[in-house]
Amino acid sequence: MKLLITFLAIAMSLSLNAQYTFTHTKDIDCSPVKNQNRTGTCWSFATASFIESELVRMGKGQHDLSEMFVVRNIYKDKALNYLLRQGKANFSQGSLSHDLMRMMKREGVMPESVYSGLLAGEKGHNHSEMEAALKGFMDGVMTSKNPSAKWKSAFEGILDAYIGECPKTFNYQGKETDAKSLAQELGIDAGEYVSLTSFSHHPYYEQFILEIPDNYSNGSFYNIPLDVMVDAIDSAVDKGYTIAWDGDVSEKGFDAKKGIAVLAVDPKREDLFTKPGDEINVTTELRQEKFENLTTTDDHLMHIVGKAKDQTGTEYYIIKNSWGPISPYKGFLYMSKSYLAMKTISVMLHQDVLSPKLKEMVTEE
Numbered sequence: 473m474k475l476l477i478t479f480l481a482i483a484m485s486l487s488l489n490a491q492y493t494f495t496h497t498k499d500i501d502c503s504p505v506k507n508q509n510r511t512g513t514c515w516s517f518a519t520a521s522f523i524e525s526e527l528v529r530m531g532k533g534q535h536d537l538s539e540m541f542v543v544r545n546i547y548k549d550k551a552l553n554y555l556l557r558q559g560k561a562n563f564s565q566g567s568l569s570h571d572l573m574r575m576m577k578r579e580g581v582m583p584e585s586v587y588s589g590l591l592a593g594e595k596g597h598n599h600s601e602m603e604a605a606l607k608g609f610m611d612g613v614m615t616s617k618n619p620s621a622k623w624k625s626a627f628e629g630i631l632d633a634y635i636g637e638c639p640k641t642f643n644y645q646g647k648e649t650d651a652k653s654l655a656q657e658l659g660i661d662a663g664e665y666v667s668l669t670s671f672s673h674h675p676y677y678e679q680f681i682l683e684i685p686d687n688y689s690n691g692s693f694y695n696i697p698l699d700v701m702v703d704a705i706d707s708a709v710d711k712g713y714t715i716a717w718d719g720d721v722s723e724k725g726f727d728a729k730k731g732i733a734v735l736a737v738d739p740k741r742e743d744l745f746t747k748p749g750d751e752i753n754v755t756t757e758l759r760q761e762k763f764e765n766l767t768t769t770d771d772h773l774m775h776i777v778g779k780a781k782d783q784t785g786t787e788y789y790i791i792k793n794s795w796g797p798i799s800p801y802k803g804f805l806y807m808s809k810s811y812l813a814m815k816t817i818s819v820m821l822h823q824d825v826l827s828p829k830l831k832e833m834v835t836e837e
Contacts, residue, residue, distance in 0.1 A: 491747040492732065494788065494806055498779040500714050501528045503536060505803030507796035509596035512565030512603075515686070515718075516542050517794035518773035519572040519820070522716040523581075523660055525777065526822070529712060532658055540589025540597070541582040541651065544631055544638060545575045550688060551610055551627050559614045563607050565599055566686035569716040569773065569820040573662040574689065580651030581658065586642040589635040602634040666826070666834045669693040669818040670701040672760045677833055682818060684770040693818055694834055698756050702813055705776070708825035709789070715776040716820040717791070720768045723815065731799030733791070733807040735814050748784045751810040759814055770817050780806060 503524045508517050516539040527535050546567050554563045589597060609630060613623045641650045649657070674680040679692040696704070708715055721728070724739040737750040752758075762768040778790035788806040797803040823831055 493783040502777045510598040519569040521775040525714040536584040538582040570691040577662040580655035718817045720815040731801040731805040735810040754813040
């Protein structure tokens with residue numbers, strides 16, 4: 473499916489009546505925009521979308537993977553983590569891209585057509601009550617001095633009630649299979665994907681555990697200088713690889729409904745979302761300051777699927793969001809290079825796009 477070709481046509485037609493005019497310089501195939509609705513599962517939607525694009529790139533065809541199969545297994549993983557840490561751990565809806573990759577390797581994948589996480593009659597996801605029920609249940613388990621093994625099946629029962637029972641086997645593309653077998657057949661090797669970040673409170677060219685709440689599994693990230701990280705992102709997109717992006721969307725220059733994310737020098741200007749303007753020059757020091765004073769936080773994960781320029785020559789990344797087909801660009805948005813440089817928490821990409829030096833570093837660890 474050439475989804476981005478259709479998207480490009482929409483963007484070009486809209487630009488005739490707007491002051492922002494975008495010209496695409498790189499489009500990479502991706503699956504249609506979905507809606508995470510009232511859940512904190514952007515990490516699963518963004519990373520599943522990333523994997524779907526990887527499968528197309530690898531010649532494995534188009535697939536619609538179940539986000540909620542992974543979410544279900546992550547909740548079970550979080551529950552055990554919460555128990556073993558005696559209630560002193562993050563138990564929420566959020567996670568990160570490496571958690572999907574880890575769970576895919578351990579439990580496999582399932583198609584959306586088999587497990588949507590929606591019960592009969594439901595049209596959208598809402599995990600607010602389920603999260604409260606799961607957390608309350610685990611807090612109740614923690615009141616026992618020596619919890620029995622029964623809590624695991626009871627926990628599964630809550631998941632079944634809210635997002636449906638998960639089949640052991642299923643028919644997919646005319647063949648009976650299961651989640652682990654399907655993952656093996658699709659051939660995604662989690663070990664080939666790396667998580668990169670750039671913060672100066674840890675040494676560069678080493679790994680560290682990123683200190684953000686949703687990193688409940690204590691995943692390690694490769695720390696590299698800011699310009700090296702941006703170059704790696706550009707290299708990936710230019711070579712036809714998409715990227716799972718984690719970052720901050722709380723800036724006044726971010727508006728998903730308008731389809732724009734810019735880091736304006738004057739974020740209060742009236743034409744912020746209708747006309748290009750001056751953007752902040754992002755330095756390592758400024759980026760670090762915003763991270764340490766919590767101006768930049770781990771808000772949202774999305775999927776980078778291309779690049780573009782506006783009429784002034786400013787570079788943007790084409791971002792696939794998971795909030796439904798909003799914005800003039802039907803759920804996509806344009807993120808300026810300045811915004812990305814300042815507000816990126818981390819990215820996950822295939823190791824083959826890295827420079828020889830970086831690839832050697834990540835494959836030796």
